[in-house]
Amino acid sequence: MFETPDDRKYQDSHEYATTGGDPVRVGISDFAQDELGDVVFVELPEAGDEVSQGEGFGVVESIKAVSDLYAPVSGTVAEVNDALFDQPELVNDSPYDEGWMLKVDGVDDADFEGLLSAEEYSEQTE
Amino acid sequence: MTDAGRHERDDGTPYAPHTPAETAAMLDAVGVDSEAELFDVPSEVRFEDDLGIDARGERELRAELSSMLARNDDLTEFLGRDHHTHYVPSVVDDLSQRAEFLTSYTQYQPEITQGFLQALFEYQSLIAELTGLPVANCSMYDAASGLGEAARLAGRVRSVSGTRVLVPEVLHENKRAVLRNYVDGTDLTVATYPMTDGTVDVDALSGLADEETALVYAENPTVRGTIEEGLSEVGAIADEAGALFCLGTDTVALGLLEEPASVGADVVVGEADALGLPTAYGMGLGLFATRESFLRQVPGRLVGAAEDEGGKRTYTLTLQTREQHIRKERATSNICTNQAWVALRTAMHLAWLGPDGLADLANQCVREAAALADRLDGLRGVAAPVHDRHHFREFQIRTDQPARAIAGDLESDGFAVHVVDDHRLQVCVTDVNAARTDALVDAFEEAI
Numbered sequence: 001m002f003e004t005p006d007d008r009k010y011q012d013s014h015e016y017a018t019t020g021g022d023p024v025r026v027g028i029s030d031f032a033q034d035e036l037g038d039v040v041f042v043e044l045p046e047a048g049d050e051v052s053q054g055e056g057f058g059v060v061e062s063i064k065a066v067s068d069l070y071a072p073v074s075g076t077v078a079e080v081n082d083a084l085f086d087q088p089e090l091v092n093d094s095p096y097d098e099g100w101m102l103k104v105d106g107v108d109d110a111d112f113e114g115l116l117s118a119e120e121y122s123e124q125t126e
Numbered sequence: 127m128t129d130a131g132r133h134e135r136d137d138g139t140p141y142a143p144h145t146p147a148e149t150a151a152m153l154d155a156v157g158v159d160s161e162a163e164l165f166d167v168p169s170e171v172r173f174e175d176d177l178g179i180d181a182r183g184e185r186e187l188r189a190e191l192s193s194m195l196a197r198n199d200d201l202t203e204f205l206g207r208d209h210h211t212h213y214v215p216s217v218v219d220d221l222s223q224r225a226e227f228l229t230s231y232t233q234y235q236p237e238i239t240q241g242f243l244q245a246l247f248e249y250q251s252l253i254a255e256l257t258g259l260p261v262a263n264c265s266m267y268d269a270a271s272g273l274g275e276a277a278r279l280a281g282r283v284r285s286v287s288g289t290r291v292l293v294p295e296v297l298h299e300n301k302r303a304v305l306r307n308y309v310d311g312t313d314l315t316v317a318t319y320p321m322t323d324g325t326v327d328v329d330a331l332s333g334l335a336d337e338e339t340a341l342v343y344a345e346n347p348t349v350r351g352t353i354e355e356g357l358s359e360v361g362a363i364a365d366e367a368g369a370l371f372c373l374g375t376d377t378v379a380l381g382l383l384e385e386p387a388s389v390g391a392d393v394v395v396g397e398a399d400a401l402g403l404p405t406a407y408g409m410g411l412g413l414f415a416t417r418e419s420f421l422r423q424v425p426g427r428l429v430g431a432a433e434d435e436g437g438k439r440t441y442t443l444t445l446q447t448r449e450q451h452i453r454k455e456r457a458t459s460n461i462c463t464n465q466a467w468v469a470l471r472t473a474m475h476l477a478w479l480g481p482d483g484l485a486d487l488a489n490q491c492v493r494e495a496a497a498l499a500d501r502l503d504g505l506r507g508v509a510a511p512v513h514d515r516h517h518f519r520e521f522q523i524r525t526d527q528p529a530r531a532i533a534g535d536l537e538s539d540g541f542a543v544h545v546v547d548d549h550r551l552q553v554c555v556t557d558v559n560a561a562r563t564d565a566l567v568d569a570f571e572e573a574i
Contacts, residue, residue: 043284066456
């Protein structure tokens with residue numbers, strides 16, 4: 001079983017967005033990090049960049065694949081998790097906490113309507 | 127294959143993997159009567175005619191090919207323009223033609239290809255040392271494809287927001303064509319900046335490079351053989367515009383001219399085959415080196431050093447997740463191969479020369495060009511070099527008489543030179559043809 005905390009919502013492509021208001025934290029799910037295997041590199045936008053829901057915002061590279069990251073919400077990047085550049089393994093060790101990728105500001109509540117709840121997402125990844 | 131199978135091969139096709147008996151057994155097993163039934167090839171694309179190839183014995187074939195080759199003129203070439211011939215010592219042929227190297231295929235399996243992987247790692251290390259840039263791939267097809275890839279790299283790098291690639295007015299037309307081909311389908315466009323007296327017009331370039339610029343490309347030496355002396359300024363202009371600076375050069379020039387990293391080059395491309403390959407009329411070896419921050423944007427193969435379980439140094443293809451066989455349509459490049467065997471030869475030639483030998487060879491390229499230009503300049507109605515610059519291997523000559531007629535006379539005397547336009551020729555002198563410069567000057571004097 002994978003962890004799927006309910007303080008956030010999920011996208012089909014396995015990114016999450018936290019629901020407690022701005023800034024919204026964005027990362028990838030426990031299921032996704034397990035599928036990828038050991039993450040060796042993460043490419044992210046810079047603070048100040050805009051991200052758009054469903055559009056690519058970066059790349060995560062593991063020992064067996066490179067995958068595009070798709071933004072679960074639209075907004076302005078307030079902060080990027082710089083720790084991932086030196087320790088990409090945080091994505092594996094702590095996907096929901098220390099392995100977060102972006103903090104996004106200016107997110108419209110409506111963006112969350114199309115996302116999956118923790119329950120819906122865990123049914124999908126069972 | 128069994129010994130019995132081997133003896134049954136009697137159909138005159140020694141390279142075919144199956145005997146007729148084996149083929150029949152397989153067809154029988156899958157329940158079809160002929161191999162043709164296995165394929166669904168539309169009739170309109172089938173070639174039904176006779177191929178017109180007559181079978182003949184090896185001796186007859188060799189005789190025919192020899193007489194065909196004998197129809198070639200035996201000319202001493204003073205041709206250059208991006209393809210340069212230097213003497214390749216026989217140690218390179220001898221070692222590179224060892225079967226372990228010559229018959230080796232792509233080094234996907236590190237457990238059985240340590241030797242070749244190590245040789246390619248050495249090649250990369252030599253290129254890194256010569257360019258001053260820490261990352262070199264294990265080769266592109268040629269300088270032109272390297273330039274195309276440099277442009278696309280600039281397009282991918284996040285710190286670059288521009289889309290215009292600035293190339294010099296004086297550029298080999300084939301490179302320009304390949305670059306256009308590479309940027310087709312991307313946001314990138316190609317524009318030209320002027321040159322003055324054969325080298326970069328720094329002021330004009332400064333006016334053209336802006337935030338729309340993605341890449342500034344310059345060459346040292348240029349296709350006319352001139353040596354650039356303001357490359358640091360070119361690097362600064364690119365940097366200020368938020369663009370990358372790509373420098374085109376070659377393995378011999380790198381032994382003497384300014385180190386690319388020290389003039390701010392972000393990417394270095396060029397013909398590495400100036401060493402290791404004799405005149406090959408087309409085959410090249412593209413060198414490609416860049417900064418560490420662009421490591422994941424590098425096209426093509428990279429060999430990395432690692433350690434095995436026992437702590438021994440080992441080698442493997444690395445960062446393959448950039449490549450097409452893993453990342454499909456999102457790969458950094460569509461190149462899925464490299465010029466492994468040519469890179470091996472170049473590495474051997476470089477190692478054979480050593481740092482002093484390479485510097486001596488490069489110095490000779492400057493000295494011989496200056497000496498030949500000086501002698502031609504002494505002839506009536508001839509001015510050389512056309513550009514008031516230092517030259518590397520080659521230079522242009524202005525002639526009062528029609529250049530094409532002079533080139534024709536020289537050809538009758540056994541020399542090939544390049545015709546630039548109605549009154550300009552270009553010649554290239556290296557260690558290979560340096561001993562024939564006296565004869566060339568004599569023939570030139572007679573031709574004018």
